[in-house]
Amino acid sequence: MTFIMSIMLPFIIILFLLLLVLGVVSYTHLENVFGIFIPYLALAIFLMGFLYRILSWAKSPVPFRITTVCGQEKSLDWIKANRLESPFTTLDVIKRLALEVLLFRSLFRNTNTELNEGPKLIHWSAKWLWLAGLTFHWSFFIILTRHLRFFTEPVPFAIQFIDKLDNLFEIGVPALYLTDALIVAAITHLFLRRVLVPKIRYVSLPADYFPLFLLFCIIGSGMFMRHIYKVDLIKVKELALSLISFRPALPEGIGVLFYVHLFFVCLLIAYFPFSKLMHLGGVFLSPTRNLANNNRSKRHINPWNYPVKVHTYEEYEDEFREKMKAAEIPVDKE
Amino acid sequence: MSELDGVPKPEELLKIDYQPPRKGWMDTPVNFKPGTYNYPAASKNHKILELPFPREWSPMEEDWKLPENWKEIVVNGIAERLSKYRSFKVFMDICVRCGACADKCHFFLGSGDPKNMPVLRAELLRSIYRKEFTAAGKVLGKLAGGRELTPTVIKEWFYYFYQCTECRRCSVFCPYGIDTAEITMIGRELLYLLGLGINWALEPAAKCFMTGNHLGVYPHTLKDTLEFFADDIEDITGVRVEIPLNKKGADILFVTPSGDYFADPGTFTCMGYLILFHELGLNYTWSTYASEGGNFGLFTSHEMIKRLNAKIYAEAKRLGVKWILGGECGHMWRVIHQYMDTMNGPADFLQEPVSPITGTKFENAKSTKMVHIMEFTADLIKHNKLKLDPSRNDKLKVTFHDSCNPARAMGIFEEPRYVIRNVCKEFYDMPENTIKEKTFCCAGGAGLGNDENMEMRLRGGLPRGNAVKYVQEKHGVNRLACMCAIDRATLVPLCDYWAPGVQVTGIHEMVANALVLKGEKERETDLRGEPLKELEE
Ligand code: HEM
């Protein structure tokens, strides 16, 4: 798999889909398909696929408690244990996972190693990936939450508040959301490092570029709709409310760009369960992170533990009895 | 320095190119270069352990004499393990190829070979998983990151799963905790299904199975060896220590890796244990049957871990001890801490460990009932139970290597440091990104510590060696302390190569040097028989 192929294949697929949806919505009257049928379908695929994946992971047992310990163990009273990096109780584990999920704790440790003259191997602290990753995910999350304003009437205060906050700087009309700017910067960073850092480029698959392109399209079409080629938001909300109340009704003339946006969102959620994006679920099920480091104080049970062939003491003594006796090592049978 | 014969000079090794090749990794076949791979396991060892398809074969030959239905065996083997290990299943699915782990592996840093990036090491297997077990992979093949399972893939696995020391450093940095060591372990199991193993791991396993220890030391030889240490100790300290062996009714069973009583400098640490236990008047025993704490099963298969580990509890039960004390070892402690109780427990025939000297209850070991000697000794020092004269270690300027397994499987960081600080005056930690949970491997663990693989070991040893050199230049460090038997063997050539002048020591060697014994004579030499003070030039 060459770099060109890895990046071009998803690019062409996305481009094709873009033209497809633009063409179809502009020249036919299949808005129903794109506005109602596909969203429901995508949602169904997402829910079922997500559940299926989680269940199939959960079906495999955790035979051993293989915590990756990143801090001082709890041992003697007078040695201060690091309960976040070496969790001892379930509560500690929850805290560790929370730190991992909300703040990307492990990524924060990242270093970048350089071999200099000397030789000197220097391990620089490298926080850019952490920053870009965290910015992308949090922006994504906030943007998602903001979208709930289309699905609720009246809009709950919390959502209004987030919207306000995100709009704090009131740059331009309509104002540029802070998270929109951040997510563009962050995802550009993630994309550029994938393309420019040779190591990352080398390991990247089409499946790594595809979600990035998809997200670019979603974000791009979304911002385009808001700032340049405006669509009728009242009608969008009408559609959203009708969809969520399971009485779908399609208002006329929302604008083709909206369908592009919606289609790519549907694509993302339908693709989600079958892709690496499932790291959303996987991080909670990762045995190195979601288990306590209390192995010696609390026995872990392996459900498929089975008897194995061992070399027993009796067999051992039978073999070595004479030698042991000659050396005056105690034996069980004289 | 015979071990280093035939290895290129450091200047040569340092010409490392971190730039990946133009050609994609799937199209780059593996190249077995002498000095960078391990010899296959002799068929006799397969036979002793009753493993499938014993045969003589060579990685350098085209034909590996794979069993006829090898493909089916591998695919079924993967399927079985996907259903048994959530770790494996989740790790196959969720990697985002963010590359955070890429430059965390010592083998990548020392070789520049992109397939030594943990993410690619895992992809070697993941690509087969995709092709055989995911819909997209089945239909789209390469486009979905899948690839055909061919004998070339098996060769690649053999090469790269034995260029991983299962150190788990990558797992510390991965945002989802993906543990490439876990994937390596499964990968090695799959290779064993085809009768492919390495001798440096399987021979010790076979010997351990039969004689109780990796080195195949017979019971009477073990006794002779320990008696011989007692003679040396008497010469140096004037005190005769006893050697309790297979003693029924002892309170404590002591288990340590056989490396400790087999070769320098581990032997000095072994003498250290004997001296300490004597001074405490501990009612303990060694066992000739459980004469191995280490477990090369860990480098073979999960089943083999259990088969070799079973001796420890069985022997504790037979001898009727109260609890078990474990010596200075690395991978042994991964097994004791994370596998033993689950595999061979519950140890309900033992008692919750209590130090007979201080009365301290080792609550953290109340189920497994096995205490790490560093926990034990740190507790003794804290309670002022040892009379220590650190000035006897004055010629030492010490740094400490956190062995991968006690670090990332247990988190035992402060206990050894506390002990070291109490037995010597000058202690300097290496840079922060190279110690504790971020410690760099000795590059000779997991069965790779053999001579035929020396170039790869030294390459992988670069990050550790470089950090040692740093404190050597900055603080004049001349001793690298560690609490691992594999380290005591592998760090020696590593230091000779990357930080010449630094010697390797176990911690209880230093403890015993500092320990003032009742009735001892004036000490003139340390346990190595060398003068206590550096002779002034
Ligand atoms: C619990 C929730 C989640 C956590 C903890 C999480 C965590 C992470 C982390 C740590 C990374 C690696 C750093 C990076 O490349 O940014 C990552 C990558 C990524 N995540 Fe998430 N994520 C979550 C949910 C999501 C969701 C809902 C999406 C939906 C689109 C998503 C999309 C991505 C993408 C596309 C990447 C790869 C970026 C690249 O190509 O470099 N993640 N995630």
Ligand code: SF4
């Ligand atoms: S750090 Fe984890 S997610 Fe990132 S490439 Fe490595 S294994 Fe994959």
Ligand code: SF4
């Ligand atoms: S476990 Fe250690 S040796 Fe193996 S890939 Fe990870 S960092 Fe490298």
